[in-house]
Amino acid sequence: MASVKVTCEVVGEGIEECELSADAAYGDLLSELGLSRHEATVLVDGSPVPADATVAADTVRVLRLIRGG
Amino acid sequence: MHCDKCGGPAVTHLAYSGLHLCEGCFSQSVEKRVRRRVREDGLVPDDATPDDPDTWVIGLSGGKDSVVLTRILHDTFEQDPRIELVGLTIHEGIEGYRDASVDACRELAADLDLRHELVSYEKEFGVRMDDVAANDPEGMAPCAYCGVFRRDVLERYAEELAADKLLTGHNLDDEAQTALMNFLEGDPEQIAKHFDASLGGFDDAAGETGGAREEQDTFVPRAKPLRDVPEKEVALYAHLNDLPAHITECPHASEAYRGEIGDLLLKLEENHPGTRHSIMAGYERLAEAAADAFRGGADDLGECDRCGAPTDNDVCRKCYLVDAVGGDITAAPE
Numbered sequence: 001m002a003s004v005k006v007t008c009e010v011v012g013e014g015i016e017e018c019e020l021s022a023d024a025a026y027g028d029l030l031s032e033l034g035l036s037r038h039e040a041t042v043l044v045d046g047s048p049v050p051a052d053a054t055v056a057a058d059t060v061r062v063l064r065l066i067r068g069g
Numbered sequence: 070m071h072c073d074k075c076g077g078p079a080v081t082h083l084a085y086s087g088l089h090l091c092e093g094c095f096s097q098s099v100e101k102r103v104r105r106r107v108r109e110d111g112l113v114p115d116d117a118t119p120d121d122p123d124t125w126v127i128g129l130s131g132g133k134d135s136v137v138l139t140r141i142l143h144d145t146f147e148q149d150p151r152i153e154l155v156g157l158t159i160h161e162g163i164e165g166y167r168d169a170s171v172d173a174c175r176e177l178a179a180d181l182d183l184r185h186e187l188v189s190y191e192k193e194f195g196v197r198m199d200d201v202a203a204n205d206p207e208g209m210a211p212c213a214y215c216g217v218f219r220r221d222v223l224e225r226y227a228e229e230l231a232a233d234k235l236l237t238g239h240n241l242d243d244e245a246q247t248a249l250m251n252f253l254e255g256d257p258e259q260i261a262k263h264f265d266a267s268l269g270g271f272d273d274a275a276g277e278t279g280g281a282r283e284e285q286d287t288f289v290p291r292a293k294p295l296r297d298v299p300e301k302e303v304a305l306y307a308h309l310n311d312l313p314a315h316i317t318e319c320p321h322a323s324e325a326y327r328g329e330i331g332d333l334l335l336k337l338e339e340n341h342p343g344t345r346h347s348i349m350a351g352y353e354r355l356a357e358a359a360a361d362a363f364r365g366g367a368d369d370l371g372e373c374d375r376c377g378a379p380t381d382n383d384v385c386r387k388c389y390l391v392d393a394v395g396g397d398i399t400a401a402p403e
Contacts, residue, residue: 036335038301041081041308048305050082050089053070065133065304065316 004055008033010062020055027051030062039065081305084342092309099306102297103141111271111281112234112292119150126232126289128223129156129177129185131170133307133314134238136177138295140312142236143181153184155230159222160189161215162197163319170315177313188226190218196396202321206393211321214390221378221387227289237267239293242300245345246330248352253330261363264356267291280357283364287379299345 002022006029009015018032026042026049033040037051043061070079070089077091090098107113117123127142129135139156146152158174160167171187178185190196196218202211227235251260269282271290284290295303307314337344372378373385376398380386391398 036339037084038299038335038338041301041305047078047092048080048308050070050079052082052084053079063304063308065301 007059008062024055025052100141103294106294106297117151122151122153123233124153125234125236126155126157126227126230128237129158129174131173131315133304136312136314137303137307138238156183156185158187162190173313173315194391194396196394201394210323212324217387217390232289235289235291238295240295240300240303241345244296245348249330257359258363260356261359264360
């Protein structure tokens with residue numbers, strides 16, 4: 001299956017390149033980065049996107065959640 | 070992907086309910102859950118009036134949880150003179166970290182025109198957490214000292230501010246972790262205490278949910294109106310509503326066991342969406358049964374020889390620790 005390359009800016013941590021299958025979802029992208037979909041959100045053009053939506057951007061930002069209030 | 074409620078662009082998928090929600094419907098959903106918890110727990114007493122309002126002190130750290138809780142409660146009760154809100158912020162003496170979150174608290178309080186009180190470990194006990202963490206005379210995690218000091222300051226200032234309730238921003242992940250930790254530690258008495266301390270409803274809620282707590286004379290009663298909302302959703306709400314939350318982990322954070330339980334819960338949630346909700350639904354019923362079983366036991370607390378706080382020893386844990394770290398409780402202002 002064809003793959004897609006996505007540039008991910010993990011806010012406050014750095015930039016990583018990920019290679020995913022063409023039908024991968026944003027939740028799979030988070031897994032690739034070692035993050036759970038329950039602790040991080042993917043932002044496309046500044047807006048959060050559902051973790052089960054198919055990846056449709058080649059550049060994203062990833063907002064990590066921090067434990068503790 | 071579209072919002073299941075209005076058809077707008079979805080910003081999140083709540084796997085445990087299957088719903089996709091847009092920005093507006095998601096925010097409404099979070100607010101609705103907080104208001105439902107306030108109602109079901111009977112937080113607004115029947116006898117609260119504009120002349121004799123119920124005062125709620127909110128532990129406002131400046132992190133996402135307490136900021137979101139404060140904002141939603143403010144918006145809910147802004148026009149209701151039966152409820153008075155006060156934000157209480159504690160500076161633990163953690164340079165950089167807490168300075169930034171105190172700024173977030175001040176900004177929020179100014180935005181909301183909220184009464185805001187700031188206290189510090191340095192003024193209360195003559196200590197700073199940065200020094201406590203560096204010296205560590207008891208060989209404990211920094212959180213173990215800090216938790217004891219924080220509880221003491223919150224309780225004393227809640228009393229001083231004439232609070233009827235002390236509210237904290239614990240979210241669903243926090244509560245599910247605590248539930249699992251209490252269970253794994255094999256401590257039903259702790260589970261019973263958890264129910265009477267913060268999980269059970271107030272008398273006014275009896276009949277609606279059936280789970281009323283036993284009134285406690287010694288402490289201002291606590292409540293956690295954010296405890297139905299998963300941590301990720303709290304953070305997303307803060308982000309979408311542009312709230313001045315300070316999102317950085319405490320440099321001394323060290324609750325290794327809680328972190329391990331948190332990771333386990335996230336893995337379970339990934340494979341079995343709704344695990345945190347079902348843990349809490351079952352745990353609350355068990356906790357109520359445990360509270361019924363253990364109430365009326367020998368929990369007669371005496372007074373600490375030094376500060377007069379309730380304790381079952383001669384000297385309370387807080388005074389013992391303040392002494393151990395070279396602090397002084399007489400540093401506390403009258």
